[in-house]
């Protein structure tokens with residue numbers, strides 16, 4: 053999109069080939085494997101006629117740094133070509149900026165937004181604290197809702213989805229939700245950070261805007277912040293206008309890092325998925341663990357939806373402990389060697405994080421006997437991670453009253 057040639061359709065290729073090919077220059081001339089990093093604000097035009105031609109078609113080529121440079125377009129095109137049904141992608145300085153800008157692109161004063169109760173906390177805060185004063189109201193719904201159309205009013209304009217929810221891992225029945233929404237002209241937006249387009253292709257299931265925090269799996273090395281929104285031809289003009297009017301722009305250096313991360317995404321996800329499943333299965337039978345919230349496990353209540361809509365899992369899931377409170381977690385979390393204690397996920401290094409749902413859910417939650425801990429499984433070896441969790445859980449268990 054953008055007046056540039058549309059990226060090629062790579063959907064017939066395997067994931068590794070798609071990731072090696074996406075966003076690359078055509079074979080018809082001598083070229084770099086990777087776009088050189090171009091740091092630019094000003095672009096110089098040879099003549100006034102060239103400047104005037106650029107003003108007439110500002111999205112056709114080089115114009116001004118904020119309008120993009122070839123390395124940024126390469127990343128946009130690569131992300132577009134990973135999602136069948138996509139017409140274009142915009143990049144944002146963070147995942148949160150991708151979400152907030154996409155919401156502003158489709159909502160106006162008097163509209164109503166429906167958000168899954170499992171949504172990422174800053175998404176809720178943006179709706180409650182920034183959209184509400186603009187006259188856009190929000191209602192939260194059960195991520196497992198069976199009949200979403202029952203919630204629609206004439207004011208309902210958009211639905212914000214996240215599947216699985218990144219703390220408690222509920223899945224949506226996406227085809228049912230998008231079918232109901234499109235029948236009422238309601239825009240659907242999904243935060244697809246957990247699955248990435250390699251594991252779930254939301255536009256093919258009828259979603260209108262597919263968002264990723266590239267900060268997570270695409271970056272993959274915990275060294276950059278970026279977000280993306282990929283959409284259909286119908287919504288592209290609105291998305292592109294909001295991106296431009298709100299002054300969204302990303303660093304060309306970070307775009308190069310994200311594109312580098314994208315090249316190895318399939319490899320890394322296969323490893324994250326495999327190790328995470330091994331660790332999750334082991335945790336399911338651990339005496340200190342009440343349950344494991346991982347949609348690829350048969351014990352997960354939405355496992356049938358997972359098998360139907362997703363082509364695989366990634367490396368993030370939660371555990372519910374058998375007893376205790378959040379405050380009781382120190383002997384467990386402080387004792388871990390291979391799991392860092394920190395925010396974010398999707399990097400090569402494993403992380404653990406206590407999950408806080410207070411103030412973060414509008415609907416009642418199922419009773420849970422102990423605190424929730426979220427684990428991001430990195431690229432370390434399964435046996436080392438299991439040994440680490442085991443010694444820390446036993447230590448925690450011995451400290452329980």
Ligand SMILES: *Cc1c(COP(=O)(O)O)cnc(C)c1O
Nearest residue numbers: 146147148172218245265267278
């Ligand atoms: C981290 C995260 C985001 C936000 O990404 P940032 O780049 O940190 O702004 C959005 N959604 C989910 C599910 C996330 O985990």
